[in-house]
Amino acid sequence: MKYTQKAKVLGCETIGKNIYSLRLQADDIAGSAAPGQFVSVYSNDSARMLPRPISVCEADGERGILRLVFRIAGAGTEEFSKLREDDEVRLTGPLGNGFPLGEAARRRVLLVGGGIGIPPMLETAKRLMPEADVRAVLGFRDELFLAEDFPCEVTIATEDGSAGTKGNVLDAIRAQKIEADVIFACGPAVMLRALKKYALEQGIGCWVSMEEKMACGIGACLSCVCRSVQTDEHSQVKNKRVCTEGPVFRSADIEI
Amino acid sequence: MTKNMSVDICGVRLKNPVMTASGTFGSGAEFSEFFDLNRLGAVVTKGVSSVPWEGNPTPRICETPSGMLNAIGLQNAGVEVFSKRDLRFLSDTLLPDSGAGAGSGGILPSTKVIVNVCGHSEEEYIDCVEKLASERRADLLEINISCPNVKEGGIAFGTDPKGVERITSAVRRAARQPVIMKLSPNVTDITEIARAAEAGGADGLSMINTLTGMKIDVERRSFALANRTGGLSGPAIHPVAVRMVYQCAGAVKIPIIGMGGIRTAEDALEMIMAGASAVSVGTASFNDQRTALAVIDGIDEYMERHHVSDIRELTGCVRDWET
Numbered sequence A: 001m002k003y004t005q006k007a008k009v010l011g012c013e014t015i016g017k018n019i020y021s022l023r024l025q026a027d028d029i030a031g032s033a034a035p036g037q038f039v040s041v042y043s044n045d046s047a048r049m050l051p052r053p054i055s056v057c058e059a060d061g062e063r064g065i066l067r068l069v070f071r072i073a074g075a076g077t078e079e080f081s082k083l084r085e086d087d088e089v090r091l092t093g094p095l096g097n098g099f100p101l102g103e104a105a106r107r108r109v110l111l112v113g114g115g116i117g118i119p120p121m122l123e124t125a126k127r128l129m130p131e132a133d134v135r136a137v138l139g140f141r142d143e144l145f146l147a148e149d150f151p152c153e154v155t156i157a158t159e160d161g162s163a164g165t166k167g168n169v170l171d172a173i174r175a176q177k178i179e180a181d182v183i184f185a186c187g188p189a190v191m192l193r194a195l196k197k198y199a200l201e202q203g204i205g206c207w208v209s210m211e212e213k214m215a216c217g218i219g220a221c222l223s224c225v226c227r228s229v230q231t232d233e234h235s236q237v238k239n240k241r242v243c244t245e246g247p248v249f250r251s252a253d254i255e256i
Numbered sequence B: 001m002t003k004n005m006s007v008d009i010c011g012v013r014l015k016n017p018v019m020t021a022s023g024t025f026g027s028g029a030e031f032s033e034f035f036d037l038n039r040l041g042a043v044v045t046k047g048v049s050s051v052p053w054e055g056n057p058t059p060r061i062c063e064t065p066s067g068m069l070n071a072i073g074l075q076n077a078g079v080e081v082f083s084k085r086d087l088r089f090l091s092d093t094l095l096p097d098s099g100a101g102a103g104s105g106g107i108l109p110s111t112k113v114i115v116n117v118c119g120h121s122e123e124e125y126i127d128c129v130e131k132l133a134s135e136r137r138a139d140l141l142e143i144n145i146s147c148p149n150v151k152e153g154g155i156a157f158g159t160d161p162k163g164v165e166r167i168t169s170a171v172r173r174a175a176r177q178p179v180i181m182k183l184s185p186n187v188t189d190i191t192e193i194a195r196a197a198e199a200g201g202a203d204g205l206s207m208i209n210t211l212t213g214m215k216i217d218v219e220r221r222s223f224a225l226a227n228r229t230g231g232l233s234g235p236a237i238h239p240v241a242v243r244m245v246y247q248c249a250g251a252v253k254i255p256i257i258g259m260g261g262i263r264t265a266e267d268a269l270e271m272i273m274a275g276a277s278a279v280s281v282g283t284a285s286f287n288d289q290r291t292a293l294a295v296i297d298g299i300d301e302y303m304e305r306h307h308v309s310d311i312r313e314l315t316g317c318v319r320d321w322e323t
Helices: A027-032 A075-081 A119-128 A169-175 A189-202 B079-093 B122-132 B161-174 B190-199 B235-249 B265-274 B291-305 B317-321
Strands: A003-016 A019-025 A038-041 A052-055 A058-060 A065-071 A088-095 A108-114 A133-140 A153-158 A182-186 A205-209 A225-227 A239-241 A248-250 B007-009 B012-014 B018-020 B042-044 B061-064 B067-070 B112-117 B140-144 B179-182 B204-207 B211-214 B229-233 B256-259 B278-281
Touching (some): A003 A027, A003 A065, A027 A058, A027 A065, A027 A088, A052 A065, A065 A075, A108 A169, A119 A133, A153 A169, A189 A205, B018 B291, B067 B235, B079 B112, B112 B122, B140 B161, B161 B179, B161 B190, B190 B235, B229 B235, B235 B265, B265 B278, B265 B291, B265 B317
Parallel strands (some): A108 A133, A108 A182, A133 A153, B018 B278, B042 B112, B140 B179, B179 B204, B204 B256, B256 B278
Antiparallel strands (some): A003 A019, A003 A088, A019 A065, A058 A065, A225 A239, B061 B067, B067 B229, B211 B229
16 A cells, blocks of 8 residues: 655655654654665655665654655755655555565575665665664765664674775675675675675575666656566566566575 | 537537547546546547557656656557557547537537557558447547657658648548548648648647657756657746647647646636637646546536637637637
């Protein structure tokens, strides 16, 4: 069930350079959101027609609170960064499929987040614990954010070496000799591509959350497709809708 | 007050003049999670071709001020799957005509289905139209001769009057349903194209398709769209669409479905007063799934407020002031 609703802003604060944490009272959406799903956030400026897809960082179904963590990427997200307590913002969600939590049950699961791909891994970690053996590897350019919120063991990689392993998430995985049965990941395409290759070498399952420019967010417009290895049942061609068949795909099923 | 909102399009009766614009609404299934499709005058489905099309590489869209550019490239699953899946869905979802025409005293028409057809060649259009001939759920056909995002077909057919007349008459001969030609605004004189479609036997016109545009990402020093150019839609193009509907309404006798940037009842009424018999809501559905319903309710409210008993009184009414 998807909802379009007005959400009341509970707070919006900066937690890193151009990174914002927005807490919303959004009962219907927070109550049904699964980790790895996203919401469409609509601008209050009528000149900005398209919603911004933002992943669910935390969803507290009991209290109806949704936490979105996003980076300012343009005028729309800049507007959201200026939302203040008691402001209203319109949302549609929850959208997309989310991570296949069943694949991680009672197994060693490695959650990999790169940059602004880190937020959805937080709710994923919270839902997987304590049943699964969860470890997170988080990659940053320099400044850390959200790392302290994770309830599991966290390994850090920074490009400038200011914290953790100097390099990328795969450098950290190799340096720490981290072993896993399954990988869930969200981050830049170059990171997902490297993880897909790594999972293939290791012979382990790997699910990645993809990003693509979206318009409708609900599967109608076919803007946000990614290339699939096999012909997709819905499209009848080798294209899958990131907003509907995704955003989480088995890495072996898609071209990254 | 007794009000009539139903209109005739090419011999097919619609319960109200508001429909969805092709390509912005899929075949309705995704939007049916947000509202009852039976409230619409018609559902206009995304372009379908005789075989599945892959469409363009991504990124396929970008936002622009009060609008967006798209270059989807008419990705679609092909007419066979469309018939089995999409038309089946619409058939199961849309109610039949009912006798309880509240206020109108007659039959309240059901929500109709307009199938948009695309092709790379005359043969492909004909093949697709022939495959749809036996589909009882396809009430009308809208022929897309104006997509700016495919290299062959699409707009190539839509910008030359002789080509438009030829493809229109070929489709008209092959089609069982009434044929609406969807026109491109990317021409010097759209009335020439409208007249050519009418001469070819078109039962109606849809206008306008998107305006060709381009956006450059200055940070990356590259095109925002993989296709480089895309079709501009949204409120930004509304005045252009109103002007073109007005021009064509004075040039042809067949009915016109007006579209291009409609977001509010006021936008729709402008289009109707310029000469459109019906209107389509497109890009604005991306901003709010229920936009088409708000437009229907807003037209109803306008008629009430201005004591308009029949929506058809408003069609082309600005011409009444001309001498």
